[in-house]
Structure formats: structure tokens, C-alpha cells
Amino acid sequence: MKNSSMWSKPFYYVIVFAVATISLYPIFLMFLSSFKTSAEIFKDPLGLPTKFTLDTYRTLMGKVPFDQYFMNSVIVSVTSVVLVVVFCSLAAYYIARFKFSWNNAIFFIFLLGMMIPIKLGIVPLFILMRDLGLINSLWSLIFMNIATGTPLTILILTGFFKTMPIELEEAARMDGAGNLRVLWSVLLPLMRPALGTVVIVNFISAWNDFFFPLIFITEKAKMTIPVGMLSLFGEHSADWGSLFAGLTLASLPMMILFFIASKQFMEGLTAGAVK
Amino acid sequence: MRKMTRYLILFLFAMLVTIVLAACSDSGDETATDAKDGNSEKEVTSSEEKVEEKVKLTIGSWRTEDGPKYEKVIALFNETNPNIQVEFSPTKNTEYNTILNTALQAGEGPDIFHLRPYAAGLKLADAGFVEPISDIDGLDQYSENYLAASKGADGEQYGVPLNISSTQFFYNKKIFADQGLEVPATWDEFIEVNEKLLDAGITPIAMGTKEGWLLSLTHGIVGSGVLDGNVFADKLVTGETDFSDPAFVESIEAMNDLKKYFPANSEGLGMDDIRTIFAMEQAAMFPLGSWEIPVVSELNPDLDFGFFPMPSKNGNQSVTTWVDGSFAINAKSKNIEAAKTFLEFLTTKEFGELFVDEFKMISAIPGITSDDELLGELSKTVESSSTPYYWVVNFVSGDPTTKTVLETELQGMYLGEVTPAEVAQKVQGNAEISFEPFK
Amino acid sequence: MMTTVQTASKKKGRKIGKSWTIHLFPIPALIIYGLFVLYPILAALSYSFYSFNGFSRESFVGFDNFVTLFTTEPYGSMFINAFKHNVLYFGLQMVAMNGLAFILAFIIYKKVKGAEFFKIAFFLPRLLSVIVVGFLWKLILNPNFGTLNILLGRLGLEELQRAWLGDPNTALVSIILVNCWFGLGFGVLIFLAGFQSIPGELIEAARLDGAKGMTMLRKIYLPLMVPSIMIMTVLTFIQSFEAFELVYAMQGSMGEPYYSTDTLAVFFYRLAFGSSTSGSSDALGVGSALAAVLFFFILICTMIFLKFTNKKEVEM
Structure with missing residues (x-):
């Protein structure tokens, strides 16, 4: 044990540092380039900007109702994530812990959604949304996020429910706990790593989704950040500095939220490990 | 496992039933009720018009960059039509077709929309x-070609019709002067x-072959030089000649020979790259459309550049033109009369002048x-000596379209995968299926 | 008293004892999923049995569209070409992304210093929108201004410089590697969660038995990691065969250059929605047929795979 760590530790660090550099550098480049002019970007793409100003950001923020987009994105993403995790926990628990003969089939039906491009159904979907009166409503996006996030969430949660030792549950049941109680106070607390993963993944895809808002939302006041920023790309196709500022603005809220929340998730991960 | 299979079969059967049901119900109401809807809406519109209420129109477009204009x-x-409120709500260029088509198929969408030109629209x-x-009113002033x-x-x-696009070579006046070069008058x-x-x-x-549309566009320019302006184009669209014509193969070979004048790594350069190369004065000429003038000027305000129409071997010179978009009315719009009022406004000289000043594009309105x-x-050159951009005007039908085949195969040619003769052959093969006069 | 407790703890007995309310659990998810994913997809799959003229559906043609897809040029060769690219997509992602993610997760699990930082660093790219990723890497891979070529130049490796996305030999591999860059952190998280849910007692016990190194990996880690390996393999498989967004963001709907980056989903998009410059296509029927073929291919492969891993899991 000691021997192996002697030679492997430095080797480990070389790997993680190299990969971390590759992971971070492009993002760093995006931030950096947002402070440069187009000419600077092309003449010296790797260099530092000659002067740091927030002017590009100020003009960009002035051009679009960024705070409005931000609020819409937050409402859509948070609501979607809460609902998808609640609904899928219930469903995954049912699929993983009970041996009804149709469970495998239900599981598979849920997985079907991952196997076909949902874009195919965009015309029937649009008609459905129109009939439900959800065009230009944030609910159209929330429902789409829940529905499209369900397959992956069910897959992950079912997998982890299956790894939970059955004895824990049985002990609780002997104390007279019902299904909901078992799920909520016994199993879910143990599933924090998996729940953390599921929350992050769903949050990211809800936050970054641009196809459905593009189709279902036409009012500026209901747009989310990616779509609102997308329109900027068209306006500044030659102004690379502004473009990078736009890209940064579109990505920054997600990163900040992640930094705030990541501690929570990572603690969840470690807590899971101790158990 | 066997049980699971049984349930899956059950499910697949249910799926089949749903498909059939969906198919039946769709075909039923889409045709019948939609027609009814359209009529009743029109009646409502005309009664509303009488009350002179404020109506609201939305305009769909792929020109996100034109919002302020x-x-x-x-x-x-609104100076002349204060009762009609208009909102311009563009969507991203690359997603425009998908969004518009989806909305139209569901009987929704903006009242007025930017129509792609020719077969596509x-x-x-x-x-x-x-x-x-x-x-x-106002349609009679346009030339038949534009309509x-x-x-x-x-x-x-x-x-x-809104604007005319023309493609030609732009050139850097400073580089030409420094090198003692004159604008070419022959091929x-x-x-x-x-x-x-x-x-x-x-x-x-400044040219790159990474994006296919740049290749058909460049052929529109270079081809008019090799094929002597309208001479080939006129015969082509009537079916008198076709793409197996040796002259056409020659035009493809000429495209191939130009590669040595392109920047290094041209196979990896796209629109943004070549624009930048030209604007940053790293190349002397730039084959592109009239719409690039304001963009290049914005990128480098100090750049002194001009254009020259493509000279042919016989010394004929022409720019290549087509109508790049028209404004149309959604048949399901609730405000068709108001929308027509707006479209009539688009045919006026006042609008034409504002358009040219603000958009820096060529108006389809004469004079x-x-x-x-x-x-x-x-x-002026567009009015005096232009040749039609037949790839867009005549060859955007079929799947893939003839224009697409040209683009893909030219790309293949620049990558050394196919010869110029094979390019012509494949283009001809496709056109024989989709282009009426060749059938 | 004793007997009731015993039967209740048996699986069969438990579900009888807990009445019908348990069947409400999957209902909310099923309703939303059924309404907004299953229904539109099934409705649209019906298009594959119809012929289209522009936007108007003409007549029921049975399996004609499927026959056209495989026998009519250029569809047939485009299909094979795109399919090969999807296979490469899957293979390369399994090695370059999942393999690396497994190693990284193991290293973090072994408690390197700064584990928190590395977890965040690996995961950060996954936070970006695919549009941003595509745009950013297009610039990095740009032949003339791009960071990669400039770096290669400074390192004296000029002969490696090329038009990464314009050269058909490197374009697809570049896109797949960008996808790996994007998805790596997710794999690390899944594998890490897998490692961390291995009961510590098991590892202690194995260690006391004198297991170490490769034996440890083979006998303890790999079998217990099967659920997460399975999840990642299935996900990577599905994602590889549906690869669309990044290709579309970086190379457009034509799979440029010269169809060298075409994938089945991009091919489908081109058929169903047309390319942006040429208006919409007439091939909605054939496009839907392609989507149906893709769907059943993924479905069957996933079923075979799950069946296989289920067996493995039971054996271990």
C-alpha cells in the first residue's frame, strides 16, 4: 500500500493537473477575449488585453433586458429541476424497489425518450402547446425540461436505488413507516451523491436549452438567457470582443450558481462516501 | 425477461395504434377545420377594421442584426398609419426556417414574415x-425579374421584393495602388x-472553402467571367444547354485553378475568417455580396475598398444579382388588411430611401x-450590367438541391476528392431530376 | 405476531401490505413524459409512412420511405457514411472520455490534495451551452488565428499545424474530442459517485485478505462499479448515435467538409428541416423514416446491452 502510493501519487498529480489545464484553458480564453478588441484577438490571440474595461459588458447589458432574461431562466430552471427530481424519485423508487411484472417495461418506456431526437416531434409539440395555451408561457419550457430530463434522471436514480441495501428499508418498515416515509427519510438522504448529480445535470440542460424557447417563446419579456444572447450573436457577428462578452454573460450565471451550489453537491458526494 | 418482452410487445402495439390514430386524426382536421378557421377569422378582421381599433402586427425575419433599423x-x-402597431421580432438566421415552418404548420406565426427568395420561399x-x-398597390413598378x-x-x-443582393469582387484600393495594379477589364x-x-x-x-454556400456564391461570380456573363446563363435556364457543356466544366476548372490564390489553409476558413483577412488587409480581393459592405466597414473603418464587376474573356463585365428576400403575409393572420397596408408602405419611395440609407443595401424599388x-x-452597376445568380434563382429544388450538390462537390474538388469534370457530372445528374427544362 | 412481520419483510408480502397507493408513484412522471415526449414523437413517427410534397402530406405509402432511404442515392451512401461516423463517435468517446473519466474518478477517490478543485475544474466545461462550446472551439481550432496552431508553432511543431475543422481527415476526430472535453466531468462525477458508494468495509476486508493493485481493481472495484460503468456506456452509446448539437454548432447541417462530419442525427435534421440557405426540404417522409430506423437501432442495441449487463451483475 505504502509502496504503491510512493510512485503513484506524483503520477496522479501529473494527470489531474494536465487534464484540469485542458478543461479550464478554453474557458479562461473566453473570459480573456471578452476584454479584447477584434483586432487584438486576431493579431495576438494568446496575449493579454491591452486594457481592462467593462465597456463591452455595459453596452451589451444596455441592449438586452438581461435581468429579465435572468429571472426567467431562474424560474424555469429551478421549477423544472425541483419537479423533475421529485417526480423521478417517486417513479425510480417504484421501478427499482418493487418487483411488479411490468416494472422493467415501464423502465424501458422511460428510456425510449433518450433514443430518438425529440426535434422530430416539434410540429405535433407546437400544436399541443398551442392547444394547451402555453405558447409564450414559461410553463411550456418547464414541462419540456421535465419531460426531456425524465429518461436520464430515471436511469441514474433507478441504478442507485438498486445499490441501496434492502435491510435499511426493512428496518424502517418494521417501525411502521409507509412508502413515502421510507423513500423520504431513509433512502433519499443516502442517495445524496446521485441526487446531486441529477440536480446538476438537469439544471444545466434546463439553463442552457435554446431550442424549445426559440420555438415556443416569441415575446421578448419571456425569453431566457441563451435565446436572448443568441440574438446578440447575430448583431455582432463581426465584433469578436462583444461576441465573447456575450458568450461570457450567457455562461457566467450558470458558473456562479454552480460555485455557490457545488459545495453543497460535493459535500453530498463525500457524505455518501462515508456511509 | 420473458414477461418484460411481453410488455414491450404490448407497448409497441399500443405505439402502432397511437401512430395510426394520430395519422388519421391529423389528416382529418388539418385540412377541413383549418380552412373553416381561416374564413371565420377573415370575417372577424373585416368587422374589426370598421371600428378602427388599434391593431398589432408582428414581423418575423432572419435579420437579427436589423432590429434598430x-x-x-x-x-x-406610423407617421401615416398611427393605428397600426408593428413589432419586429427576428429569430436567429440558422434556425429561422425551422421556427417559421413549425409555427405556420400549426396555423400560428407572425403576421408578416421575411420570405426566402425563389423556390425555397x-x-x-x-x-x-x-x-x-x-x-x-405599388407592385407594378418592380421589374418582372424581381417579382x-x-x-x-x-x-x-x-x-x-425588398432588396437586391449582388456579388462581385471587392478589392483593397491601397494594396492595388501600392502594387501599381489596375482593376482588371478582362479575364x-x-x-x-x-x-x-x-x-x-x-x-x-480572401476565400475559404469550409462553408459550402461561399463556393456556389464564388462560382456565381467567377462563372460569369468564364462563361461570359449572360450568354451561358440565358441558354441554361431555357434548357438550350446544360451542365455537361464543356464551357461549364471549364468554369469549374477555373474555380479549381484559383485555389493557389487563396490564403493558407483555405479548406478550414469560413465566412468570419475570410472577412477578417480582407478587412485586416491581409488579402487584396474578396469575392462576396453587397451586404458585406457595412460589415467590413464596421470591422475596419479605415479600410479603403472598392468593387469591380467580373470581367469575361470577351471583356464583358457584370455583377451577379438576385432578390434576397421579400416580405409576405401569413395566410392565417388575423390582421390581413393591416398587413397589406404595411406591405404597400414597403413599396413607397420614402421607404426605399430610408432603407438604402439605414440598411446600406440595394433597394428593389427602381430609381x-x-x-x-x-x-x-x-x-448603378446592378441596373446596367448584371447577370442572374442562377444557382439561387433556378436551382434550389430537389433533395439535396442542385445548388447544394454544387457546393458539396466543389468542396470535394478543393479537397482533392473529385475532379472538375466529375463535379459537373454530379451537378448535371441532380439537375436532370429536379430542373424542369432538363427533364 | 412474528409471522406477520416475517411475511411483511418478504418482497411479495410487502407490496400487498402496502396497498394500491404505491401505484401512484410513477404517475406524475409518466403523464408529463407521455404527453410531452412520447406523444409528439409517436405522432411524428407516423410521418414515415406518408409521402410528402413540400409541407403537405400526400398519401399513405407503407414502407416506401424506408426503401427509398436505403436504396436511393444519395440517401443510401449518406446513411452508411453517417453511420460509420457514429460508430467512431462511440468508440472514441468510450476510450478518450469514459476511460479517462474512470481514471480521474479513481485518482480523486484516492484522495489527492485539492480534490474539490479538480472535481470543479473537470466539470466546468459541462456548464457551458453547446452553442458556446462550439463557438469557442471553432476559434481555438481556427487554422490561421487559432490557439492550437499558434501553440504548435511556438513549440516548433509546425508540421502538425493544419485546418483542423476543414481537413476531412481531422474534422470529425476534432469534434469528437471537443465532445469528450465537454462530457468528461459528467463521467468523473458518475464514476466518483460509484466509487464512493462502495461500502468501506468491503475494501477493508479485501485489503485484510492481502488484495492490492490489479487484483483489488479486478476483484473489488470493477464488479462494484458495474452500475456506473453500465450507466455511462448506455449514455455514451445513445449520445453518440444521436450526436447532433455540437456537429451542428461547429459544422452546420451539411456535415462539412464534404460530409466528413455527417452523423445520422445531422442527416435527419437536414432531411426533415432542410439547410438554412436552401429552404426546407421535401424529404420529411424519408427523414422520419431515418429517425425511426435510428430509434429502433438504439432501442435494440440498448436492450441487448442491458440484458447482457443484467446477467453479468447477477453472476457477480
Whole structure:
């Protein structure tokens, strides 16, 4: 044990540092380039900007109702994530812990959604949304996020429910706990790593989704950040500095939220490990 | 496992039933009820019009960059039509078709929308999504060629032509002056200019082959040089000659020979790259459309550049033109009368002048001039010596379209995968299926 | 008293004892998923049995569209070409992304210093929108201004410089590697969660038995990691065969250059929605047929795979 760590530790660090550099550098480049002019970007793409100003950001923020987009994105993403995790926990628990003969089939039906491009159904979907009166409503996006996030969430949660030792549950049941109680106070607390993963993944895809808002939302006041920023790309196709500022603005809220929340998730991960 | 299979079979069966049901119900109501809807809506509109209530129109477009300019257009429109409120709501260029088509198929969408020119846009008209507007005022001033961009197979007019795009070579005046070069007046002089620039260590042509549409566009320019302007184009569209013509193969070979004048790594360069190369004065010439003038100027305000029409071997010179978009009315719009009022406004001289000043593009309305020197000169050339861009005007049908085949195969040629003769052969093969006169 | 407790703890007995309310659990998810994913997809799959003229559906043609897809040029060769690219997509992602993610997760699990930082660093790219990723890497891979070529130049490796996305030999591999860059952190998280849910007692016990190194990996880690390996393999498989967004963001709907980056989903998009410059396509029927073929292919492969891993899991 000691021997192996002697030679492997430095080797480990070389790997993680190299990969971390590759992971971070492009993002760093995006931030950096947002402070440069187009000419600077092309003449010296790797260099530092000659002067740091927030002017590009100020003009960009002035051009679009960024705070409005931000609020819409937050409402859509948070609501979607809460609902998808609640609904899928219930469903995954049912699929993983009970041996009804149709469970495998239900599981598979849920997985079907991952196997076909949902874009195919965009015309029937649009008609459905129109009939439900959800065009230009944030609910159209929330429902789409829940529905499209369900397959992956069910897959992950079912997998982890299956790894939970059955004895824990049985002990609780002997104390007279019902299904909901078992799920909520016994199993879910143990599933924090998996729940953390599921929350992050769903949050990211809800936050970054641009196809459905593009189709279902036409009012500026209901747009989310990616779509609102997308329109900027068209306006500044030659102004690379502004473009990078736009890209940064579109990505920054997600990163900040992640930094705030990541501690929570990572603690969840470690807590899971101790158990 | 066997049980699971049984449930899956059950499910697949249920799926089949759903498919059949969905298919039946769709075909039933889409045709019947939609037609009814359309009528009743129209009645409502006309009664509303009498009350003179404020109506609201939305305009769909792929020109996201034009938002502030359209605000000025709308302000001018409201001077004479205060009761019609107009909102310009564009969507991203690459997603525009998907969004518009989806909305139209569901009987929704903006009241007025930017129609792609020729066959691409007319598909929407053929499907009954576009309101015929042959009865609006002001259409008679346009030339037949321009109206053809949005005239349906049924002879009805479906759109008001907005702007004319022309493609030609732009050139860097400073580099030309420094090298003692003159604007070429014949094809041979054009090649000579390229050679001299190459000898001087300057990249002659800012061009990349990564994006297919740039290749058909460049063929539109270069081809008119090799094929002597209208001479080939006129015969082609009537079916008198086709793409197996040796002259056409020669034009493809000429495209291939130009590669040595392109920048290094041209196979990896796209639109943004070549624009930047030209604007940053790293290349002397730039084959592109009139719409690039304001973009290049914005990128480098100090750049002194002009254009020259493509010279042919016989010394004929022409720019390549087509109608780049028209405005049309959604057949399901609740405010068709108001929308027609707006479209009539788009045919007025006042609008034409504002358009040229603000958008820096060539108006389809005859007799509108521009204060911008370069654009004004280009507008004149468009009226005096132009050749139609037949790839867009005539060859955008089929799947893939003939234009797409040209683009893909030219890309293959630049990558060394196919020969010029094979390019011509594949283009001809596709056109024989989709182009009426060749059938 | 004793007997009731015993039966209740048996699986069969438990579900009888807990009545019908348990069947409400999957209902909310099923309703939303059924309404907004299953229904529109099934409705649209019906298009594959119809012929289209522009936007108007003409007549029921049975399996004609499927026959056209495989026998009519250029569809047939485009299909094979795109399919090969999807296979490469899957293979390369399994090695370059999942393999690396497994190693990284193991290293973090072994408690390197700064584990928190590395977890965040690996995961950060996954936070970006695909549009941003595509745009950013297009610039990095740009032949003339791009960071990669400039770096290669400074390192004296000029002969490696090329038009990464314009050269058909490197374009697809570049896109797949960008996808790996994007998805790596997710794999690390899944594998890490897998490692961390291995009961510590098991590892202690194995260690006391004198297991170490490769034996440890083979006998303890790999079998217990099967659920997460399975999840990642299935996900990577599905994602590889549906690869669309990044290709579309970086190379457009034509799979440029010269169809060298075409994938089945991009091919489908081109058929169903047309390319942006040429208006919409007439091939909605054939496009839907392609989507149906893709769907059943993924479905069957996933079923075979799950069956296989289920067996493995039971054996271990």
C-alpha cells in the first residue's frame, strides 16, 4: 500500500493537473477575449488585453433586458429541476424497489425518450402547446425540461436505488413507516451523491436549452438567457470582443450558481462516501 | 425477461395504434377545420377594421442584426398609419426556417414574415401558408425579374421584393495602388493581377472553402467571367444547354485553378475568417455580396475598398444579382388588411430611401440611389450590367438541391476528392431530376 | 405476531401490505413524459409512412420511405457514411472520455490534495451551452488565428499545424474530442459517485485478505462499479448515435467538409428541416423514416446491452 502510493501519487498529480489545464484553458480564453478588441484577438490571440474595461459588458447589458432574461431562466430552471427530481424519485423508487411484472417495461418506456431526437416531434409539440395555451408561457419550457430530463434522471436514480441495501428499508418498515416515509427519510438522504448529480445535470440542460424557447417563446419579456444572447450573436457577428462578452454573460450565471451550489453537491458526494 | 418482452410487445402495439390514430386524426382536421378557421377569422378582421381599433402586427425575419433599423422603418410607417402597431421580432438566421415552418404548420406565426427568395420561399406559398397579395398597390413598378422571386406557381404574387443582393469582387484600393495594379477589364487581366500579387507575397483572394454556400456564391461570380456573363446563363435556364457543356466544366476548372490564390489553409476558413483577412488587409480581393459592405466597414473603418464587376474573356463585365428576400403575409393572420397596408408602405419611395440609407443595401424599388459612394456605384452597376445568380434563382429544388450538390462537390474538388469534370457530372445528374427544362 | 412481520419483510408480502397507493408513484412522471415526449414523437413517427410534397402530406405509402432511404442515392451512401461516423463517435468517446473519466474518478477517490478543485475544474466545461462550446472551439481550432496552431508553432511543431475543422481527415476526430472535453466531468462525477458508494468495509476486508493493485481493481472495484460503468456506456452509446448539437454548432447541417462530419442525427435534421440557405426540404417522409430506423437501432442495441449487463451483475 505504502509502496504503491510512493510512485503513484506524483503520477496522479501529473494527470489531474494536465487534464484540469485542458478543461479550464478554453474557458479562461473566453473570459480573456471578452476584454479584447477584434483586432487584438486576431493579431495576438494568446496575449493579454491591452486594457481592462467593462465597456463591452455595459453596452451589451444596455441592449438586452438581461435581468429579465435572468429571472426567467431562474424560474424555469429551478421549477423544472425541483419537479423533475421529485417526480423521478417517486417513479425510480417504484421501478427499482418493487418487483411488479411490468416494472422493467415501464423502465424501458422511460428510456425510449433518450433514443430518438425529440426535434422530430416539434410540429405535433407546437400544436399541443398551442392547444394547451402555453405558447409564450414559461410553463411550456418547464414541462419540456421535465419531460426531456425524465429518461436520464430515471436511469441514474433507478441504478442507485438498486445499490441501496434492502435491510435499511426493512428496518424502517418494521417501525411502521409507509412508502413515502421510507423513500423520504431513509433512502433519499443516502442517495445524496446521485441526487446531486441529477440536480446538476438537469439544471444545466434546463439553463442552457435554446431550442424549445426559440420555438415556443416569441415575446421578448419571456425569453431566457441563451435565446436572448443568441440574438446578440447575430448583431455582432463581426465584433469578436462583444461576441465573447456575450458568450461570457450567457455562461457566467450558470458558473456562479454552480460555485455557490457545488459545495453543497460535493459535500453530498463525500457524505455518501462515508456511509 | 420473458414477461418484460411481453410488455414491450404490448407497448409497441399500443405505439402502432397511437401512430395510426394520430395519422388519421391529423389528416382529418388539418385540412377541413383549418380552412373553416381561416374564413371565420377573415370575417372577424373585416368587422374589426370598421371600428378602427388599434391593431398589432408582428414581423418575423432572419435579420437579427436589423432590429434598430426596423424601429426607424416602423416609426416612418406610423407617421401615416398611427393605428397600426408593428413589432419586429427576428429569430436567429440558422434556425429561422425551422421556427417559421413549425409555427405556420400549426396555423400560428407572425403576421408578416421575411420570405426566402425563389423556390425555397415559394414552397410555403404552394403549401397555402402565404396570403396572395397581387391586389396591393405599388407592385407594378418592380421589374418582372424581381417579382418572380415571390411569384407562386399559380401566377399570384406572394411577396413584396425588398432588396437586391449582388456579388462581385471587392478589392483593397491601397494594396492595388501600392502594387501599381489596375482593376482588371478582362479575364486574362484578372489572372494577371492575381499572379502579380502572388509574386509580391500578398494573398490575392480572401476565400475559404469550409462553408459550402461561399463556393456556389464564388462560382456565381467567377462563372460569369468564364462563361461570359449572360450568354451561358440565358441558354441554361431555357434548357438550350446544360451542365455537361464543356464551357461549364471549364468554369469549374477555373474555380479549381484559383485555389493557389487563396490564403493558407483555405479548406478550414469560413465566412468570419475570410472577412477578417480582407478587412485586416491581409488579402487584396474578396469575392462576396453587397451586404458585406457595412460589415467590413464596421470591422475596419479605415479600410479603403472598392468593387469591380467580373470581367469575361470577351471583356464583358457584370455583377451577379438576385432578390434576397421579400416580405409576405401569413395566410392565417388575423390582421390581413393591416398587413397589406404595411406591405404597400414597403413599396413607397420614402421607404426605399430610408432603407438604402439605414440598411446600406440595394433597394428593389427602381430609381432609389444611395449617398454611400460604394453602394451608389454598385446600385448603378446592378441596373446596367448584371447577370442572374442562377444557382439561387433556378436551382434550389430537389433533395439535396442542385445548388447544394454544387457546393458539396466543389468542396470535394478543393479537397482533392473529385475532379472538375466529375463535379459537373454530379451537378448535371441532380439537375436532370429536379430542373424542369432538363427533364 | 412474528409471522406477520416475517411475511411483511418478504418482497411479495410487502407490496400487498402496502396497498394500491404505491401505484401512484410513477404517475406524475409518466403523464408529463407521455404527453410531452412520447406523444409528439409517436405522432411524428407516423410521418414515415406518408409521402410528402413540400409541407403537405400526400398519401399513405407503407414502407416506401424506408426503401427509398436505403436504396436511393444519395440517401443510401449518406446513411452508411453517417453511420460509420457514429460508430467512431462511440468508440472514441468510450476510450478518450469514459476511460479517462474512470481514471480521474479513481485518482480523486484516492484522495489527492485539492480534490474539490479538480472535481470543479473537470466539470466546468459541462456548464457551458453547446452553442458556446462550439463557438469557442471553432476559434481555438481556427487554422490561421487559432490557439492550437499558434501553440504548435511556438513549440516548433509546425508540421502538425493544419485546418483542423476543414481537413476531412481531422474534422470529425476534432469534434469528437471537443465532445469528450465537454462530457468528461459528467463521467468523473458518475464514476466518483460509484466509487464512493462502495461500502468501506468491503475494501477493508479485501485489503485484510492481502488484495492490492490489479487484483483489488479486478476483484473489488470493477464488479462494484458495474452500475456506473453500465450507466455511462448506455449514455455514451445513445449520445453518440444521436450526436447532433455540437456537429451542428461547429459544422452546420451539411456535415462539412464534404460530409466528413455527417452523423445520422445531422442527416435527419437536414432531411426533415432542410439547410438554412436552401429552404426546407421535401424529404420529411424519408427523414422520419431515418429517425425511426435510428430509434429502433438504439432501442435494440440498448436492450441487448442491458440484458447482457443484467446477467453479468447477477453472476457477480
